Amino acid sequence: MxxxxxxxxxxxxxxxxxxxxxxxxxxxxxxxxxxxxxxxxxxxxPTPAAMATAMHSLLVDADPLSGRLIFWADTLASLERLGLGLGICTLSALLVGMVLGILPAARASFGALVTTVAVIPPIALLPVLFIVFGLGEAAKVALIVIGVTPFMIRDLADHVAALPQEQLIKAQTLGASSWQLALRVALPQALPRLIAGLRLSLGPAWVYLISAEAIASDIGLGYRIFLVRRYLSMDIIIPYVAWISLLAILMDVALAQLSRRAFVWAHQTSR
Incomplete structure (x- = not known):
């Protein structure tokens, strides 16, 4: 054996x-x-009892100043930013990645630009984003988009460009136009790869979100972690980190299940 x-x-x-x-x-x-x-x-x-005590007020007691349940308000704010950022990333990657993958001329023209943007450390651009977009929500979402989109575009474009030429030749023999090749041949095979790229991007997206919230925000999971660190409040930091990990795992599982249910044929060899 x-x-x-x-x-x-x-x-x-x-x-x-x-x-x-x-x-x-x-x-x-x-x-x-x-x-x-x-x-x-x-x-x-901290002991589990200490963490439960510290988190109790954040979970069930309304903040006297804002009237919000702090833990759930932080979670909602972070998920809204993350969801908006990843939504823009996914749509952009699908549109641009398909164009670069299907059209060799487009890949030759803009492939180098996408590669250049992809190798720029997104965190280094954070001050620029705050200057351009201000300290509001736009800068935080923009950091996720800039950090994740180029990777997803490159991955999807490479996948589409690597599709068997026999498929494209046969489709053109049957009279398919470039538009039909993109929609009928490339797109169905690109969607499972797009979801896989989104799953791989969850980790970096959370890093960019937490970084942006830590620097300029008044609500959010990252903001709360960096707010209480000055008091060495590990009884709050550890549960928050564990919660972020759980949210990321649930997102990954949900995307995996979506891919398996929507594109059964793409997972047959992995069973």
Missing amino acids: RWVNVRPSRRNSVLLGALPLLLVVVAYLFASAARHAANPSDKIL
Whole structure:
């Protein structure tokens, strides 16, 4: 028996995936208990009880100044920015990526420009975005768009350009125009790749969002984390980081399920 041929069942895959997470939680609990045994006022590794106490007011008590439930208001603000940014990224990547992938002349003209923009560190452009768009929502969304869109465009364009030439030749033999080639041949095969690119972009998109919120915002998950760090409030920071991770995982799972249900043929070989 070779290990490369061992394929765990769905149930065993879930158990194997949960095991490392469980070990991390157990290790944290032991480390937290040890630190509090030596120093009951330790703030670096708060106990679960301390985190529950700190988060209670943010979850269920309205802020006296704004009247909002802070945790849920932060979550909603961040998800709105992320959703708008990724929506623009996806639409832009689909339109531009299809054009660059289908039309060699367009790829020769604008491929270098997309590559140049893609290698610019988006965080370095954050001051420029704040100067151009101000400190409002536009700059935060623009950072996500600038950071994610070029990668998605390049990935989709390369995928479309690599489609088998036999398909394009056969379609043209049957009388298909360039427009029909794009819609009937390339687009159906590009959509699963677009969703895959969006899944890979979730991590960087969250990084850009948290960075923008940390620098210039008055609400949001990133804003709250960087606000309480000055007080060493790890009992708030850790739950917020865990919540962001959970949201990212749920988004990834939702996109994966969408792709599998909408494009069954694209996942047959991966089963």
